[in-house]
Amino acid sequence: MKVLVTGACGFLGSHICELFKELNWEVIGLDNLTYFEMRRSGYNRKARYYNYNLLKKMDIDILVEDLLNCHKLQSIEADYIVHTAAQPTMTLSISNPRYDLMNNVIGTFNILELARKLDIPVSICSSIHVFGNKINNTLKEEGTRFKCSPESIDESEKVLQGDISPLHASKMSSEIYGQCFIDTYGLKVGIMRLSGMYGPRQFAGMHHGWVSNIILRILKDLPVYIFGSDKQVRDILYCKDAAKVFLSFYNNQVPGLYIIGGGKECIFSIRDLIDFVSKLSGKEPEIILKERRFGDLYYFVSNIDKARTYLKWSPDVLPQEGIENTFRWIKENIKLFEGIK
Secondary structure, three states: OEEEEEOOOOHHHHHHHHHHHHOOOEEEEEEOOOOOOOHHHOOOHHHHOHHHHHHHHOOOEEEEOOHHHOOOHHHOOOOEEEEOOOOOOHHHHHHOHHHHHHHHHHHHHHHHHHHHHHOOOEEEEEEHHHHEOHHHHHOOOOOOOOOOOOOOEOOOOOOOEOOOOHHHHHHHHHHHHHHHHHHHHOOOEEEEEEOOEEOOOOOOEOOEOHHHHHHHHHHOOOOEEEEOOOOOEEEOEEHHHHHHHHHHHHHHOOOEEEEEOOOHHHEEEHHHHHHHHHHHHOOOOOEEEEOOOOOOOOEEOEOOHHHHHHHOOOOOOOHHHHHHHHHHHHHHOHHHHOOOO
16 A cells, blocks of 8 residues: 655654554655745754654655645555645744645645545645634633633534634635535545644744644743733644544545544643643743734634544543653754754
């Protein structure tokens, strides 16, 4: 069996490649190895090639090509496609909406077309950001902790509520195209709305990857910036659990939309995380409060019942274990994070 993974050298993509390789699939990775998104946080090119080199050591073939202009794409043969390549950050979508559109919409369309040509199942990655940030109203400003009951959000929740950024528009557009290929062509498309991913090999910054970013900043004695409130809450999802959902989709092939997160068992606030990492590291970080950012989502807890029912998937790694694993990996690889600002 052969799987094509786009964005293979990214955080999620590298873990998906590793999972399928361990199961003796033939894995083809595609990645343009762009440095554009990482350099804003101070990463050097050594960090950008870390996952590339790791996958090469696993004997995984990597095509260094741009998905928007990849002449080799039409000659690829595969049994399954996992499409993780994307522009992931709200801030970059606002500063460069055309870049966001091309990568998240046209890139996804190109992959759907390839899957249609090959007549194979395909998974695409969306985001809980498609809901907009009106769910922020659930936040209760009481004390230093999040004080409301853990209301979870399922696939029936209204989308595009509140402030709408280019990232909201591009991710929603990619979902619509996914559903279009299901309805029009009968393609087996899994549309995954992912929430709060974290874990080893995530090169996070203040624009995305908040769990890994806070761990990194505490370990490097850098101030932790909080935009709006430390009571912002997510159900966080460990990287290896996130990777497994794409295997589950291939094994079950029930097309449609799925919310993929840690669920109620994996709820963590920014304050919870800072306190937990402070205990692990023995360090008390400097905390700098900033104004909330446009489009930020303050509260989200995933209802993953649909994925449990149809994909036979649920996460295994609880936050305490996952955060400790992430903390250990960042500490052991701290030299990769030189220049972070």
